[in-house]
Amino acid sequence: MPRRNDLKRILIIGSGPIVIGQACEFDYSGTQAAKALRSDGYEVVLVNSNPATIMTDPELADRTYVEPLTLPYLEEIIRRERPDALLSTVGGQTGLNLSVELAEAGILDQYGVELIGAKIDAIKKAEDRLLFKDAMRQIGLETPRSKLVKSEAEALEFAERIGYPCILRPSFTLGGTGGGIAYNRDDLVEVIERGLALSPVHEVLIEESVLGWKEFELEVMRDLADNVIIVCSIENFDPMGVHTGDSITVAPAQTLTDREYQMMRDGAIRCLREIGVDTGGSNVQFAIDPKTGRMVIIEMNPRVSRSSALASKATGFPIAKIAAKLAVGYRLDEIRNDITRKTPACFEPTIDYVVVKIPKWQFEKFPGADPTLGTQMKSVGEVMAIGRTFKQAMWKGLRSLETGKAFGSEKLDKNLIPQKLITPTPDRFNYIRFAFESGYTAADIHEMTAIDPWFLEQVEEVIRFQKELARENLAGASRDTLSRAKRYGVSDAQLAQTWNVPELSVRDKRKTLGVRAVFNRVDTCAAEFESFTPYLYSSYESACEADPSDRRKVMILGSGPNRIGQGIEFDYCCCHASFALQELGYESIMVNCNPETVSTDYDTSDRLYFEPLTLEHVLNIVDTERPDGVIVQFGGQTPLTLALPLKRQGVPIIGTDPENIDLAEDRQLFGKLLDDLGIPAPENGSATSAEEACAIARRIGYPVLVRPSYVLGGRAMVIAYDEETVREYMREAVTFSQDRPVLIDRFLEDAAELDVDALSDGEDVLIAGIMEHIEEAGVHSGDSSCVLPAQSIPRQQLDTIADYTVRLAKALHVIGLMNVQYAIQNGTVYVLEVNPRASRTVPYVSKATGVALPKIAVGLMLGKRIGDYTDARGVLPVPQEFVKSPVFPFNKFPGVDPALGPEMRSTGEVMGVGANFGEAFAKAQISAGTPLPEKGTVFISVNEHHKPEAVDVARKFAALGFQLVATRGTAAAIRSAGLTCKVVFKVNEGRPNAVDLLKAGSIQLAVYTTAGAPAFFDEKAIRRSAVTHRVPCITTMSGARAAAEAMAARRRDPIRVWSLQEIHARQKTVA
Amino acid sequence: MPSAILALEDGAVFEGRSFGASAERSGEVVFNTAITGYQEVFTDPSYAGQIVILTNPQIGNYGTNAADNESAHPFIEGLAVREFSSIASNWRSDEATREFLSRHGIPVVSDLDTRALVRHLRTRGVMRGVLSAVETDAAKLVERARQIPTMAGLDLASRVSTAEPYGWDKPVEPCSPSEIVPAAAGTRFHVAAYDFGIKQNILRRLVQVGCRVTVVPAPTSAEDVLALNPDGVFLSNGPGDPEPLQRQVSQVRKLIGKKPVFGICLGHQILGLAVGGRTYKLKFGHRGANHPVINKVTNKVEITSHNHGFAVDPDSLNLNEVEITHMNLNDQTLEGFRHRSHPVFCVQYHPEAAPGPHDSHYLFDDFVKLMAGER
């Protein structure tokens, strides 16, 4: 069955903003699909609201729409583009659900769009848990007993029958949102309420528990001719009960005999055939009772998934790419395996190494969130490590996580061991290690964790060996000891710690003893055939397969695991850097350890090293590759922290000099630089004691912003309005030292904030974008919406900003990209910080301006001049209005205060494109999942000095036909302006109060500004119930104004969309 | 810890830790790329005379169990792995892998760079080697490796075959309460199975489709087989080179046209020779569980289990007499053919799997249909 020629144009729907449970793995799958289809001569129309993705790059599709992923906008795009088909399976749950909606709304039929990949009934059969269970029963596969309930009563009744614990799962939610485990009646009542609320269809599935069973996943591919292959088997280290997304997972499965594995394989294939996924990749999950071998099927996803991204990286088999080709008619045996070239894609990869995936959590950012791991995914990112053995891979993975904590330095409490083992939390693995060190046996630990004894044995072997190591020392260490240590995956840093010597002396010692890292290839076939793709991982085997070329080459350090503050934006930059290098005739070498990303796709760069981003591993690669240059400015903070140490080892860092990077990072040195330049910054000082801190605070005056030096994503920042808060912060909040002092800045209240991205070649500076934040300073740049071009900033202040930016770039001798954050208070422009690297906003600015900033930046690092790329000077123009808005994970963390502050907490972003600000902002809000209401009641409650403005926006809302309610003071102000406005109690005043109204659903929009002093219970309560009841809650006046404009625009402007290509065509500034 | 050495005839030497028996064994050094099923590999008689490298780096994890044996005892000469598990973790395991192998006197070398070894064999081709947990002088071992006879021309089948005929009626037992194994069909056919090193799962599969099996020794004459008056004759898998098996070839030639014949692996090669074809030695053979084979009749791809070092040359077959039914999509080698005028068919790979995917079980049904048709 060859390529289908009746299709010309294919629509691909992306997965939208990065959220917990749906991250850049779908940028990877979408990008692969788009590339595969275009290389086959199809036109690709691509839609995704997420501007940070590679897939929304204008070069990657024929038409790219960064528009809301909702029916009206999709219909408009389909009406304009008239695609022949819609590929439903590469855009995650979002893409799949939207495809279903489009089909059911009759839009696909109306415009003659064929659904390819998975057909509608197949999707339904797989997604609807009841239909699925019936289907499985019909083909003889067991599923846990269950019942779909619509009420608490029903739930309790069934739970009594199957007994506790039982599993609750809201229908049609992503990553298990709103689900949970009920160990008793009370749990059940709590979870069921949340579950029913969050389920779009208000249904929850109650299910028999198989907690503690072994959990497995198979990645399956099927073509139209019904050829089926298993790409990869995955075994969870954490047994059933911990979401696979939150589990340490291992490929291939380690503890199944062939008989048992084949039983699972047969089951998976039967499942796919029954569900009727006619082409593409699917993911099937199983659980096995470790005592009896009884097997149940948990679920199947009829689409490319997080696990298929992992499986692709783990095996070298590009599932999404192949899935796209199968969807347009190819057979598996008609597609070539591009790693071996000779053999077809119709085979089952076999691997001669072990792959471990470890999730990354960030509960520290969500005080009050429950860190217990369960059936709902809570991790924000993941790392993958490849080793010749499980031990090697596991220990590599642990250091890929970048916990910032030295290995073994975690604070662990003996008394907590049983609890920490029994109740899974992010530090369960640390406690397993600790338990072994503290004399627990594998049997004890298995008892408490239900983790398979084989895995525990592996961990114990390393712990035992580490005890032996502790008895040796560097001088005496034999070649044998060192090579064993490395084969076990023990890092130089860890050895250095054990023997307390500098890390680098361990390195020297082992190199002199000939214990050197070599590199093996990921080749899909365990070396049975020659491999032509340098996709490499380090090991301590006897032979190295890297065989580096003698070409001019540059190495790019990636950004590691996704985390809040450092996500897909940086992967966008790294990938572009790689493309740019290839265009300039350099060999590009990528180093990264995040399996979700496009950068770790073996055909993104000329060479891929799947390795932790630590000094040791990077130096090993440098020793082997001897690159002409290493780029550290695209991977966020991760490579930046390596810049100086690498330079000291003689590694050729290109772009801004590490010394200057350090200068900008070190807030003291940097403060001095600003003084010299006469550029104002908020008054500040740094303290190493509570006394000092208070003294400084008194000097510069409250409120102050307190933070540790060297932070990223604004970790551990606090706005202190009084001495008490400062003292408390110094007491508890952070650990500080002489060389890591606490920084205290004057907090600029009611200041506008701006972000600037600029390019510099050392002499000329091009300002790519001046973004105005919607929220004022104090809300982290990553958490506030912002707009291009700036809307309300006077010309001459913009000029000042441009001037400062140019002078800063020159002073820091920036080569490449730079990001500066400014605040404007009472007409004065202050510099908040300079990041001498690609920033979070680079992809957004690139897409707004049509200028791929990283591409130029790479050129500049290699000696080109800005003039070689563009005649544009000063600030790049933007042809339209572009609003970027953040997306928050609060619905995953019930009980967490969703107030915005200087600490970043958003996981993702969306972009709205409009002919005017209101339209762009409205779209951004829709995409962010917090659409503004079109009618109803607005609740307003603001502090004293916001009253005038409040009256102003109140008038706008009223004009749009909204009712007004306000707390007493605000209401008075509004009424005195002649507007009608109901009064409602504050929460602490009595009832009915704002919260009651929110719960009753009689408020559609809340405008709330804090009374200066730290948020009190009242506001918190309001914000929380706003989140749970999906009511947009605006906490700044600027935000309120923007909302009013947006709502006006919704009324005024029709549903309209623009492709990036047509927008950019209107202005070509770059050659 | 005790060490062991694997020395190859070309002088390459790989050293590691000794696990199984402290013995010294020699043979042809081959590699298998299957991820699961080490126990089936150990006990597959086709591995007689061979030292096996497993590319899956973690071996022994799930121990061993009586039900998964493919014969009475392991047939591999020795085993080379990257890491050998010191424990067995699986609900069906009744003996740790290490004990299992030691008990049968099989040496194991672990902690060596199996990938380098495999790449070596891939480029140089399989060769003779010695695995020793006793001798420490590598040079001596290389010498010994050069002394041992090569596979080519060796009749190993007769060596591993049963001495006496025996009957078999055990069906496939499910490995888990959840495994779907339909009850064995009522016995309708009597099959005489030539044992050249037969795997028990072939016998179980035959019972599964309704056959009563009489297993006969490799040297059994066609006349004696016909005297059993079977409904069909099965030619089993087995070790080594088909060329020296001239006696079996001539017997099989006599059976063609008299009884339905089904051959697997060595059985397929013997049929190839019987219909006048040639066989040749592959550079490094096919050993694994992931080879794509296209069925030219149905035009569907099967993921198949392999274990053979020799193959039938398709160009040597008279295509007026036989029809090629299966080809390997990796290297275009012949995987199966059937006779145009007689009820005879065979495949090079292992439809009984064990280890490997179950995609090709249908071939046993085909055999039954063939026998039914001849009644």
Ligand SMILES: Nc1ncnc2c1ncn2[C@@H]1O[C@H](COP(=O)(O)OP(=O)(O)O)[C@@H](O)[C@H]1O
């Ligand atoms: N019946 C059950 N008993 C115990 N744990 C379960 C059960 N069903 C699911 N789980 C756990 O919940 C996780 C999520 O369930 P799953 O059906 O995969 O939903 P999702 O669509 O979020 O992946 C699984 O990975 C598994 O660990």
Ligand SMILES: Nc1ncnc2c1ncn2[C@@H]1O[C@H](COP(=O)(O)OP(=O)(O)O)[C@@H](O)[C@H]1O
């Ligand atoms: N002096 C200040 N006054 C008001 N807001 C500030 C001040 N300094 C920082 N902020 C706010 O805190 C956020 C984070 O501070 P920043 O220096 O950018 O740290 P990060 O390295 O996390 O980006 C900024 O985006 C800004 O909104």
Ligand SMILES: [Mg+2]
């Ligand atoms: Mg799942």
Ligand SMILES: [Mg+2]
């Ligand atoms: Mg910042």
